Amino acid sequence: MNEADALDLFQAAIWTVLISAGPAVAAAMIVGLVIALIQALTQIQEATLTFVPKIVAVLITVGISAPFVGSQISIFTDMVFSRIQSGF
Template identity: 40%
Template sequence: MDEIIFFDTMRQGLRVAVITSLPILTVALVVGLAIGLFQALTSVQEMTLTFVPKLAAIVVVFWLSMGFMTQMLVSYFQDHLLPLVSGV
């Protein structure tokens, strides 16, 4: 395999990974900041207060964006990896 093809495949794979994980990471960041601000303003330092809402938000966003994530991964596999493996 040529080095250019290898690095291009790696670049595209990393791009797909970033785009796929962006919705979940963004929601986790926003919810974490909101809960941190709430804890700082009210002086409530409960450990489950940070974990449970963030986990619930991540599960909801994952459920909503699951079709998009699957479509991105399948498209990357069929358009980029499968032709490389089959030698086309």
């Protein structure tokens, strides 16, 4: 395995992590922005108010996007194992 192969695997791993975590992070950001806007409009400054809606949104998003995330991880795993099998 040379440097190009290692960089290619590293790039694929980073891309897989970004694609896998993206939906949950995006849902948490959107819910956080909406709650922050509601807090600013109503002047309710409760720090713990954002936790439950974010947790619920992330759990729903993970449940919905689980097949997509699983397929991305499976594609990455197949690529790594095929490279190991072929000797890079």
